[in-house]
Amino acid sequence: MKPTKQLxxxxxxxxxxxxxxxxxxxxxxIRKRVEEATNRPASIGAIYAALERLEDQGFISSRQGExxxxxxxxxxxxxxxxxxxxxxxxxxxxxxxxxxxxxxxGWLPQGGxx
Amino acid sequence: xxxxxxxxxVHNDAIVKKAERKWRAFTRQIFRHGHGLTNxxxxxxxxxxxxxxxxxEQEATYTFFQSSLRGTDVEVYHDTDATFTAEMTTEFPPRMxxxxxxxxxxxxxxxxLLGDLEQDYxxxxxxxxxxxxxxxxxxxxxxxxxxxxxxxxxRFFKWSAVAWIGDNIRRFIP
Numbered sequence: 001m002k003p004t005k006q007l008x009x010x011x012x013x014x015x016x017x018x019x020x021x022x023x024x025x026x027x028x029x030i031r032k033r034v035e036e037a038t039n040r041p042a043s044i045g046a047i048y049a050a051l052e053r054l055e056d057q058g059f060i061s062s063r064q065g066e067x068x069x070x071x072x073x074x075x076x077x078x079x080x081x082x083x084x085x086x087x088x089x090x091x092x093x094x095x096x097x098x099x100x101x102x103x104x105x106g107w108l109p110q111g112g113x114x
Numbered sequence: 115x116x117x118x119x120x121x122x123x124v125h126n127d128a129i130v131k132k133a134e135r136k137w138r139a140f141t142r143q144i145f146r147h148g149h150g151l152t153n154x155x156x157x158x159x160x161x162x163x164x165x166x167x168x169x170x171e172q173e174a175t176y177t178f179f180q181s182s183l184r185g186t187d188v189e190v191y192h193d194t195d196a197t198f199t200a201e202m203t204t205e206f207p208p209r210m211x212x213x214x215x216x217x218x219x220x221x222x223x224x225x226x227l228l229g230d231l232e233q234d235y236x237x238x239x240x241x242x243x244x245x246x247x248x249x250x251x252x253x254x255x256x257x258x259x260x261x262x263x264x265x266x267x268x269r270f271f272k273w274s275a276v277a278w279i280g281d282n283i284r285r286f287i288p
Contacts, residue, residue, distance in 0.1 A: 027227060028234065045258030048219070067141065074226070074228055077222075
């Protein structure tokens with residue numbers, strides 16, 4: 001099955017974070033995972049904008065959790081990767097693999113171009 | 115979860131679940147709309163809530179009462195044989211910041227996004243104090259709304275451009 005739209009960079013990272021976090025994938029944990037992986041701060045607004053896009057495209061689904069006192073009585077929204085999301089991740093991976101094919105990166109100094 | 119209250123009484127599963135449902139609804143209300151309440155007023159509200167329950171549900175509430183408030187700034191202590199009181203020292207995020215988010219965040223994500231920010235807010239509050247935490251919250255609100263309104267603005271400008279082009283083309287058609 002071919003997904004209708006290709007993933008943007010942040011969308012892909014968010015999707016991978018959800019796949020990795022599984023049952024514990026909600027706003028804060030997704031943001032922390034993305035920040036850990038990229039070593040860059042990620043705004044919660046950008047994460048939610050990506051989540052909204054992904055859910056609109058049917059790549060992920062969400063459910064409301066229980067409200068907790070530490071969050072001021074507000075519930076968490078847990079996210080889960082759907083089949084279309086997995087297909088989109090596979091396609092993104094294939095594209096990268098194709099792009100890497102034959103690319104000579106050996107001449108670059110360690111850590112990239114100075 | 116154990117159904118044993120701090121006095122060693124074991125409670126029926128169904129009663130504990132019923133008490134839990136009621137407690138959740140109550141805390142949702144009090145934590146969401148508790149802004150501006152003094153600690154004494156919040157304590158009074160919890161006491162009033164507990165007194166309003168039938169005895170068996172009140173006792174069942176004590177089985178999860180303390181653990182449900184753990185991780186917050188709410189300090190619970192055992193006062194007398196029958197009642198618990200709570201010392202509420204929780205600081206809530208600035209309401210104006212929350213209101214701004216209400217204006218821009220999609221309804222489905224509103225509760226979870228505000229909750230996520232509040233979870234981080236409590237962390238900052240603990241480390242840096244109220245004033246810096248409030249400043250942090252406003253900064254986060256400003257940072258958060260940008261990516262959320264970008265698609266709406268894009269759509270708006272796209273359709274404005276389409277309308278403008280259409281309007282100009284129409285001028286050339288006799």
